Amino acid sequence: MNQLLAAWVWLIPNLLFAGIVDTISIESKVFGGLREVYVHLPDDMEFHSDLVRLPVIYVLDGQHEWFVNPVTDDIRYLQYTYEIPRGITVVIPHQDRMAECAIGKGLDTNEPLPLFTFITSELEEYLEPYRPNAYRLIIGHSLSASFALYAYQRGNGFFTSVIAHSPMDHLDDLFREFHDHPNLGVDRVSISTGGVEHDKDLFHREAFEKVASRYPEIRSRMTVYEADGVAHNAVPIVSNPMLLSKLFYSFSRRFGQIAQVDAEYRLVGQPDDPAVELGKIIQASTLGPYRYAPEIGEIFGLASRYQNSGFMEQAIAVYEVGLTYYPKLIDLYLSLYPLYLEQDEQLARNCLLKAYALIGNGPEPDPEMDALKEEIGTEIRNKGWSTD
Template sequence: MKVILIYIFTLLIGLGNIFGQEYSLYSNDKLSIESEYLQETIDLNLHLPETQAFSANTTKYPITIIFDSQHERTYPLIINSIDLLTSETQIPESIIIGVPFNFQNRLYLTSSQKRGNDSLSGIERMELFLFNELIPQLQNKYKGNGYISFIGHSRTAFLVNYLAFKRPDQINLAVSLSGFFNDAPLSLNTFHNFLADGSNFPYKFSYYYTAGTSLEESTYLVQYRNLDSLMRKKSISENVKVLFSITPNANHITNYWVSLPPILIDAFSSYNSILDSWFHDESKAESIDNPLQQFEMDLEQAGKSIGVNLNPNLTHIFSLASHYANKEDYLTAIKFFELGLDYFPEYLELYVEIIELYKVLHNTEKISSYKGVLREKSMNSLYLTEAEKQEVIEYLDKK
């Protein structure tokens, strides 16, 4: 398999041209929206997953919206954490949006304050911007699906609480870091009764909330402990997951990012369990008769657990294909790479792998067929340089 790895490395040079290597698996772009509801143009952070540019029209991605992206130190740490968790298949790839605030608008856009004779409060305007402008654009233009996550801290954690309360049927994961409830239209009892009423949740909904134990976190910790105490006395709908955690010794800003990775790991644990069970559960490994079918069943089951149709990660595809290739089960390895093509038909490395495996099998008809496809796609690629395209042609012309 040495030849395959050499050509994989070569073609990945072209992939690097897309993202500039700031993050391994995500872009680092800006998205400007002239918002009717915010009455201004807002510049957002946009992080598209590695595979999005190579994906099929039917391949859709969860949407993760992170508030307070103006923090120059904490926000990049959050994106780097998501980058790592994605590469380790702890979480699925998602479209990530960072929403910045400033001293002039943060209180207004996260509270019931109104300006002049406006019929809408600032928080209502933010809600309408998110659901009527931002999310539809991400779904229509960037292949976002209906799985929506919100992550907020302090005042924007209150915003997360408010959005969850207002639109539980449109939010799947709400993460409230160092937040509170004692601001209109919410209160502790109002939010508790909301979470305890299963009729509010027709779909899977997870609510995670956390606070640190430092003195500056005490206000948030008291409110969150009070909610936790109330929730422990209630049985909740099977569609709902509510989990409180404490970050020992964390101060206010530290809790913004330190507590998020374990929350995401827990929220998407069934996704991570796929490869974990394949490689570390001997009884399961021995019982698999149809590897591809089993993987698709595992992916579907994880999706049902989380509440979203999931895509395989490239790590899934390459790990399982390599596993069977090393066992000299080349046809099964090819099937996994072909599954990857169902989701990511423009990801050229997959064609190279399939060609090399068919060489091992001496299947000249398949080699010729896949070489023809790879040649056409390479010449039409927007991400390969002319030199890299020539390198691919030289590879394809070798006997």
């Protein structure tokens, strides 16, 4: 392979970031009309096998660009840096925010609020084609923050966690519910509040402090971020990155103890046999209580640690398990090819032919991919193999 072919191996994982947005139109029974939601997807979806199931983040107040745009950008960039998992972000606009998000009626009756039913029932079947897993986070601000807390409680396990930015509506009732039902999992609740100044977030901050002071054990188990000096509408913009990073801290370190490297990117110790190392990776492939496949960048990161220190068998094992999750990703075949070439020419040939076959199936012409296919074809011919 010449430099073009070798360089391409590391190109695609760095480009998988722009994202895809689908608009879903739903004829809602509970709302008695058409509703639209916007589904943000990672743009590596085309490479996923059915083994890759994605977490879902529901963002309320989708009609407010000033809120939604920073929140979805936080999610995207924190995904890019592996602070939080790649997943499905569902933006939900409201036609009548007060009617849909005010939770008073929902607290007074056993009947769920229409918005709750819409999210947990009607919307679910439309998300299934995207292969969601059971990890669900709901995010809201102010009135919709109280709704998010209500939905988290009402769902009784449907939502894995909640981020509520500056809630105030029926806050006492919500805290009492956490107090009376310890099984609701208050440790997976994140709340932010703004500045105490009158022109910042005084009323919401005071309401929170008043209620939280009556339930100190509940507050101590929550993750609370006090955005001092920050105005009400700026609270989610300032707080969201902090709370997301805190919530997914264990995810961001899930492979941190495997194949540890020093400042020179060399392994600090002798790795175990490939099967044992792979077992560690599979065991760590979780998100909270759920299984969550290694992401593409994590596959390449782990393999490169072994490869850079000369442990090629371990690197091969990582790339091979990557193929079970991402069987259409050309990079994996091109990464395995030179490693196989040192051990088994037939495996190397099959690997390169698979990469060759995967190129050129897109709907639009792609000069870069055409150049890569030509390069691979040259390599195949130089080895005396056939592309047929």
